[in-house]
Amino acid sequence: LQGEFSIIQRETGFISGLVCVLSDITKQEKVEQERRNFVSNVSHELRTPLTSVKSYTEALQEGVWKDEEIAPGFLQVISTETDRMIRMVTDLLHLSRMDQGNMQVEMEYVSMNDLFTHILDRFDMMMQSEAYREKNYKIVRDFTQRTLWVEIDQDKITQVIDNILNNAIKYSPDGGSVTCRLMETHNSVVLSVTDEGMGIPRKDLNHIFERFYRVDKARARSMGGTGLGLAISKEVLALHGGRIWATSVENKGSTFFISLPYESFDDEEEWG
Numbered sequence: 001l002q003g004e005f006s007i008i009q010r011e012t013g014f015i016s017g018l019v020c021v022l023s024d025i026t027k028q029e030k031v032e033q034e035r036r037n038f039v040s041n042v043s044h045e046l047r048t049p050l051t052s053v054k055s056y057t058e059a060l061q062e063g064v065w066k067d068e069e070i071a072p073g074f075l076q077v078i079s080t081e082t083d084r085m086i087r088m089v090t091d092l093l094h095l096s097r098m099d100q101g102n103m104q105v106e107m108e109y110v111s112m113n114d115l116f117t118h119i120l121d122r123f124d125m126m127m128q129s130e131a132y133r134e135k136n137y138k139i140v141r142d143f144t145q146r147t148l149w150v151e152i153d154q155d156k157i158t159q160v161i162d163n164i165l166n167n168a169i170k171y172s173p174d175g176g177s178v179t180c181r182l183m184e185t186h187n188s189v190v191l192s193v194t195d196e197g198m199g200i201p202r203k204d205l206n207h208i209f210e211r212f213y214r215v216d217k218a219r220a221r222s223m224g225g226t227g228l229g230l231a232i233s234k235e236v237l238a239l240h241g242g243r244i245w246a247t248s249v250e251n252k253g254s255t256f257f258i259s260l261p262y263e264s265f266d267d268e269e270e271w272g
């Protein structure tokens, strides 16, 4: 604890009071420490792709550009790494806006069944594209029959679901299933995505929602990740009064859950 004393003194010199302010500096220090870590992480995360862009550019300048076999590969690396940096900076801007409480949310009532269906249709389409066809990933839907209306910012929740699904696919083995469920409890709508991937060690499970935390840094980076997707998802859910969490069994797979506040209307039929 840090204490500060002030004396309240009249013009006559009479001391009429004493004010003592005690502040919990352990908490302040923790926030300050987190901020320093964050800045150092951002610098490091940007430095890695920048260094690689720089060295590939230099090689091209030094003559590789003339080599028709090698040059296209080098240009591809530069382009991929630049894309990743752009994604990272965009993600950082989103986070900073949310940190400052400046994030605009546009809440509207949405049928979660329709929204999730729409997103999964898009993923099904993507799985048929050339890049994924050979992988044989299966997306399984297991939805409640009831239509669940929730008040959300549709774009932001779509981003969260996209991110979870992208991760599920990224970490799936060939031929793996990704099972998508939609359920309700008495006061919330719960959506889950289960994969059959490598899973997440128990010690990492609570950390993966932290900024830049990755179980296997090198591997996650090589897959194009920014390490910010789940941190953003957590903030988006907090804006909605909801929650995001995960369970996992190593070498078996992981399940990511999101829950959103929900009031069920028993007389739903009457509303047509």
Ligand code: ADP
Residues within 6 Å of the ligand: 163, 167, 168, 171, 195, 197, 198, 199, 200, 208, 213, 214, 215, 216, 220, 221, 224, 225, 226, 227, 228, 229, 230, 231, 254
């Ligand atoms: P990234 O851009 O690295 O995917 P995320 O914030 O989306 O960042 O995820 C953070 C980390 O959580 C990932 O790097 C990975 O280690 C782990 N992770 C996320 N989803 C899964 C999953 N479905 N299976 C295994 N690990 C996962």
